[in-house]
Amino acid sequence: MGIFDAAFDSIGGVLADQWKDIVTSPAFDEHTVVAPGIRKNSQNGRGANRGAEDILSNGSFIFVPEGTAAFVFSQAGIEQVITTPGSFEYRDGQASVFDEQDRREKGIGRILLDEAAERVGFSGMSADEKRVAFVNLHEIRGLRFGTRGPLAYNDLFYGTDLEVYAYGSFSVQVSNPELLVRNFLPANVFSYSLDDPKARTQLLAEFLHSFIAAVNALSASYRISQLPSQTSAIAAQIVSEDDNAGTWEARFGLKLVSIAVENIEFSEQSRELVRQFSEKKMGVRAYEGVSQQAANVAAQQMIAEGVRDNGLGDGGGMLFGMNLASALNPQNAATVQGAGAPEVPNATAAPKPSLDEQMETLKKLKDLLDMGILTQEEFDAKKQEILGL
Numbered sequence: 495m496g497i498f499d500a501a502f503d504s505i506g507g508v509l510a511d512q513w514k515d516i517v518t519s520p521a522f523d524e525h526t527v528v529a530p531g532i533r534k535n536s537q538n539g540r541g542a543n544r545g546a547e548d549i550l551s552n553g554s555f556i557f558v559p560e561g562t563a564a565f566v567f568s569q570a571g572i573e574q575v576i577t578t579p580g581s582f583e584y585r586d587g588q589a590s591v592f593d594e595q596d597r598r599e600k601g602i603g604r605i606l607l608d609e610a611a612e613r614v615g616f617s618g619m620s621a622d623e624k625r626v627a628f629v630n631l632h633e634i635r636g637l638r639f640g641t642r643g644p645l646a647y648n649d650l651f652y653g654t655d656l657e658v659y660a661y662g663s664f665s666v667q668v669s670n671p672e673l674l675v676r677n678f679l680p681a682n683v684f685s686y687s688l689d690d691p692k693a694r695t696q697l698l699a700e701f702l703h704s705f706i707a708a709v710n711a712l713s714a715s716y717r718i719s720q721l722p723s724q725t726s727a728i729a730a731q732i733v734s735e736d737d738n739a740g741t742w743e744a745r746f747g748l749k750l751v752s753i754a755v756e757n758i759e760f761s762e763q764s765r766e767l768v769r770q771f772s773e774k775k776m777g778v779r780a781y782e783g784v785s786q787q788a789a790n791v792a793a794q795q796m797i798a799e800g801v802r803d804n805g806l807g808d809g810g811g812m813l814f815g816m817n818l819a820s821a822l823n824p825q826n827a828a829t830v831q832g833a834g835a836p837e838v839p840n841a842t843a844a845p846k847p848s849l850d851e852q853m854e855t856l857k858k859l860k861d862l863l864d865m866g867i868l869t870q871e872e873f874d875a876k877k878q879e880i881l882g883l
Contacts, residue, residue, distance in 0.1 A: 515554040515555070516554070516555050517554065517555070517557070518557035519564070519628040522628075524634070524635065524636060526686070527674070527679075527688060528683075529628050531625070547625075548623045548624060550624040552584065553583060553584070553593035556576065556626060558628075561630070562628045563577045565627050565628070567684070568623060568624055587624055625684060629674060632667070633666070635663070637694070639698055640661045640662075641661075645660055651718075657760070658758050658759060658764065659759045659761070661755075664701060666688075669747050700739050705739075707732075725752070855880055
């Protein structure tokens with residue numbers, strides 16, 4: 495009974511697969527790279543093509559929409575690649591009684607008997623296998639990325655390494671569909687999306703490695719706040735790499751098209767460093783852009799307020815009095831003659847300050863040095879004077 499069943503199955507299969515097929519591309523979603531072809535088996539209530547999904551008959555049509563490439567796969571792999579949009583007649587399939595060329599060359603009886611006899615030895619199955627898949631040639635956008643850990647960025651403006659987190663997205667496009675199918679697509683797979691974690695994990699790992707290297711290559715020229723506007727330069731830097739994402743086009747036929755850096759966030763430690771830097775910068779340069787006279791007056795007021803609020807101690811021959819601010823040169827905090835400056839008492843007559851007073855005086859002098867009121871040379875001179883060196 496098995497042989498008779500196989501014979502009946504063979505005849506039924508041959509008859510079912512005589513219909514010519516119409517194969518076209520499915521609707522791609524945003525991140526689909528490869529999708530299997532769809533065989534039309536009905537139209538407006540008409541049509542009854544119930545042939546095998548992996549058989550193509552001679553005279554079948556393959557419709558290749560704009561922005562796709564069609565691949566015909568046989569048992570051995572890629573049989574044909576169609577990259578031009580349009581309608582194409584397939585001629586390397588099984589003979590069909592509905593194909594004029596086959597009827598003319600073989601005749602209807604020969605077509606049916608030859609194919610049925612071949613299938614009997616395979617229990618009614620055909621030894622032939624043909625599948626159609628389509629590759630998306632459009633730009634695949636919105637592939638999200640984010641640094642898992644802080645990225646060290648040597649910002650020359652701040653003069654230090656800052657830790658940041660970067661977030662954004664990138665897009666890719668298939669530039670060589672045959673290379674993609676041979677080297678990127680897993681074996682015997684006809685549907686593939688970059689939403690698949692297995693597909694995206696490797697791409698993201700390589701992209702982040704290249705992204706970090708590209709960003710740091712720009713640190714000599716751009717402040718960290720300028721990076722979102724330098725995405726084209728970052729992309730060009732990545733593509734020019736000889737490793738990771740820079741090799742995608744040569745390895746996979748997949749090129750990096752664009753990068754969008756949506757946000758760059760400081761780590762908590764780096765945010766505190768930037769805050770401290772900004773405060774000190776504001777304190778030192780608060781009077782930039784005004785006249786020198788106005789800057790001098792402002793500096794004198796700062797000195798006077800410092801004396802009033804904190805004092806300068808009595809060590810090292812330093813002076814007291816409300817007129818001290820006007821007696822100091824605001825450029826270097828040195829005393830000047832005239833302008834009602836109080837007479838400097840004889841240093842030999844002043845009692846020697848205690849060690850605590852000396853330390854307090856040095857501390858306040860250091861504050862003036864940090865504010866830019868004293869120069870390093872003046873600070874060193876006062877330090878030696880107070881310590882009696």
